Amino acid sequence: MDNNGNSHYDTGNEVFSPISHDQKKIRVGIMLDDIRTEFWIYKILEDIVSSEYASLALVVLNENHENTTSNVKKSRQNRKKMLYHSYTGFENRIIHPEPDAFAPVDIQKLLENVPVIKIQPRMEKNFDWIEEEGIERIKKFSPDAILRFGPRHLKGDILQAARYGIWSYYHGDNTVIRGGPPGFWETFERMGERGVILQQVTEDPYNGVVLYRSSFPLHSLFTSENNNNCYLRSSLFVPRTLKKLYNEGGDTFFADRKRENNELFFYNHRDYSAPANFTFLTMFLKYGYHLCTESLSRHFFQSQWVLMFDLQDQISTSFWRFKKMIPPKDRFWADPHVFFKNDTYYIFIEEFIFKTRKGHISLIEMQQSGEYSEPVKVLEEPFHLSYPHVFDYNGTVYMIPETRRAKSINLYQCTDFPTAWKHKVTLMDSVEAVDATILFHKNTWWLFTNIAEPAGTSPDNELFLFYSDDLISQNWTSHPLNPVISDSKRARPAGKIFERNGKLYRPSQCMNPSYGYGIKLNEIDVLTGAEYQEREIAYIEPKWDRKLKGVHTFCHENRLTMIDGAYKKFVL
Numbered sequence: 001m002d003n004n005g006n007s008h009y010d011t012g013n014e015v016f017s018p019i020s021h022d023q024k025k026i027r028v029g030i031m032l033d034d035i036r037t038e039f040w041i042y043k044i045l046e047d048i049v050s051s052e053y054a055s056l057a058l059v060v061l062n063e064n065h066e067n068t069t070s071n072v073k074k075s076r077q078n079r080k081k082m083l084y085h086s087y088t089g090f091e092n093r094i095i096h097p098e099p100d101a102f103a104p105v106d107i108q109k110l111l112e113n114v115p116v117i118k119i120q121p122r123m124e125k126n127f128d129w130i131e132e133e134g135i136e137r138i139k140k141f142s143p144d145a146i147l148r149f150g151p152r153h154l155k156g157d158i159l160q161a162a163r164y165g166i167w168s169y170y171h172g173d174n175t176v177i178r179g180g181p182p183g184f185w186e187t188f189e190r191m192g193e194r195g196v197i198l199q200q201v202t203e204d205p206y207n208g209v210v211l212y213r214s215s216f217p218l219h220s221l222f223t224s225e226n227n228n229n230c231y232l233r234s235s236l237f238v239p240r241t242l243k244k245l246y247n248e249g250g251d252t253f254f255a256d257r258k259r260e261n262n263e264l265f266f267y268n269h270r271d272y273s274a275p276a277n278f279t280f281l282t283m284f285l286k287y288g289y290h291l292c293t294e295s296l297s298r299h300f301f302q303s304q305w306v307l308m309f310d311l312q313d314q315i316s317t318s319f320w321r322f323k324k325m326i327p328p329k330d331r332f333w334a335d336p337h338v339f340f341k342n343d344t345y346y347i348f349i350e351e352f353i354f355k356t357r358k359g360h361i362s363l364i365e366m367q368q369s370g371e372y373s374e375p376v377k378v379l380e381e382p383f384h385l386s387y388p389h390v391f392d393y394n395g396t397v398y399m400i401p402e403t404r405r406a407k408s409i410n411l412y413q414c415t416d417f418p419t420a421w422k423h424k425v426t427l428m429d430s431v432e433a434v435d436a437t438i439l440f441h442k443n444t445w446w447l448f449t450n451i452a453e454p455a456g457t458s459p460d461n462e463l464f465l466f467y468s469d470d471l472i473s474q475n476w477t478s479h480p481l482n483p484v485i486s487d488s489k490r491a492r493p494a495g496k497i498f499e500r501n502g503k504l505y506r507p508s509q510c511m512n513p514s515y516g517y518g519i520k521l522n523e524i525d526v527l528t529g530a531e532y533q534e535r536e537i538a539y540i541e542p543k544w545d546r547k548l549k550g551v552h553t554f555c556h557e558n559r560l561t562m563i564d565g566a567y568k569k570f571v572l
Contacts, residue, residue: 026054026055028056028057028147029138029143030146030147035106037107037149038103039099039105040235043232047235047236047238051243054243056114057115058117058138058141059111060118060150061116062120062151064121064151080277081280084276088184099454101235117138119134121134129154129155147166153205155203159201159203163250164245166201167238167241169197171227173196173197173215176191177269180274183226183230187222192512192514193511194226196233197210198234209258209261212241215486216230216488217488219460229458236453302568303550303566303569304329304567304569305332307324307334307364308562309560309561309562311560311561316556331351333351335349335402335564336553338562339557344365344366345366345557346390347366348388349363351375361378362377363418378418378420381403384405386401387493389436389496393440393471396413396414398471399411400412402433402436404433407429408428410425411423425473426474427447429474431451432452433450433451437449437493437496439497446465446467446527448506450463450464450492459492460488461488461492462491463493464478464482465479485534489520490510490520490522492508504527505523506522506534509552515552516552517549517551518542518550519553551564
């Protein structure tokens with residue numbers, strides 16, 4: 001597999017060509033407060049240094065960072081916000097993620113032979129001003145882009161010191177929350193997700209030119225854990241953006257960003273900041289109540305996924321009519337994938353046993369009347385299996401189950417339909433992928449999957465696309481736009497891609513407000529070796545049954561439409 005997507009590939013009239021190594025690399029400057037920095041920033045610099053599309057042109061060290069640090073310490077000693085700072089300190093002492101996005105790393109060796117400029121910005125309220133002499137020194141190194149990890153918000157001529165401006169992260173969704181602290185309000189107010197943007201800085205720090213935007217699910221009840229996942233994942237955004245800029249050229253890249261940023265938006269929320277003591281105490285009491293109820297719920301209740309189905313001459317869309325297939329109390333049934341053959345529906349499912357905390361693939365056979373058999377186990381491995389994506393090619397039936405715990409994407413072949421299966425080939429290795437979904441379209445195999453990248457992060461918010469001329473292949477080409485979707489509300493696959501009236505539809509999971517909450521149907525408008533576009537056309541929420549907590553798989557085959565649904569079940 002070529003993770004850089006640099007092989008030559010032709011799909012019809014569209015050709016994606018590899019990077020020309022004669023092309024001049026993008027010269028990147030970095031603004032830092034110290035030669036010791038956080039791990040997530042180190043990963044960005046490491047990717048730039050090892051890349052074929054960018055190089056480090058200079059380091060700009062902020063010699064006034066001690067004054068900024070002193071101000072931060074004074075802020076933490078502010079008695080009006082003492083409870084907030086005490087709580088965040090407590091979280092940091094008890095939460096030890098691995099890898100730790102904020103672990104200090106000495107980057108001096110990484111920056112060998114990179115020139116260093118020291119500056120002393122003038123501090124004015126929340127902004128830092130760099131004097132003309134400092135700006136001229138920076139310009140002599142002709143940076144194409146400057147990454148701001150050091151000084152506070154910048155204004156003035158420094159914003160034009162690099163060809164493509166100053167780039168900066170905002171670890172939040174600027175359409176929902178402006179201010180900070182990062183991740184705190186999203187977690188404490190149980191928003192279900194949080195955003196991140198990489199932007200080209202303008203005079204208004206909240207209205208820069210957005211270069212990259214993503215959203216993340218908030219799976220943890222702790223701000224520090226959510227921040228760790230968010231910052232680690234966002235370390236990929238600068239390298240991805242630089243590579244895209246390198247491939248497309250400045251004119252095309254920024255013309256596209258201008259169109260994307262052209263929408264008029266009014267921000268109608270307040271400017272957030274660290275909460276004062278009374279506000280924090282009120283929030284914490286509510287938050288503590290949720291922590292207690294969540295803990296009790298996990299102790300006395302568990303989510304049991306059940307199957308639901310309806311038989312009609314077209315796709316069934318009235319979910320209150322669906323009949324339930326309820327598993328025994330010691331397990332759940334989920335991820336239905338249907339294969340229709342000999343007038344029979346073969347329903348492959350994940351069968352998860354609560355006691356062992358491990359899933360295997362089972363089969364239910366259903367007749368046209370709706371009568372169905374008890375599940376029969378058809379595939380088990382030493383590791384967890386789920387999402388049994390089943391399909392036919394040239395008369396042979398294949399399956400790609402989810403094998404994330406094996407860190408691979410595996411193809412199985414049916415040797416005696418429908419119960420005997422053997423491992424055929426490992427399509428991709430050393431990858432934490434979930435819900436791999438295959439599509440054969442216009443003589444090309446397309447593989448959609450979500451990937452946990454970098455290791456230790458959630459796979460729920462980014463969809464990757466690969467292609468190959470051969471199904472039985474270990475050489476899948478990464479799409480040049482990967483990840484093609486970076487959004488926790490619609491990235492992760494939720495079932496087989498299907499065709500209706502000449503159009504392709506991709507079911508996806510919506511992770512907001514919680515894992516497995518809803519399903520979105522997305523129409524694929526463009527699918528080539530150079531482009532991918534889809535748009536949301538329907539949203540399925542679990543609103544037809546007040547006891548139903550979520551739905552996360554959709555499939556339709558012949559006359560059968562199936563979904564799965566989660567219910568809270570009391571356990572002793």
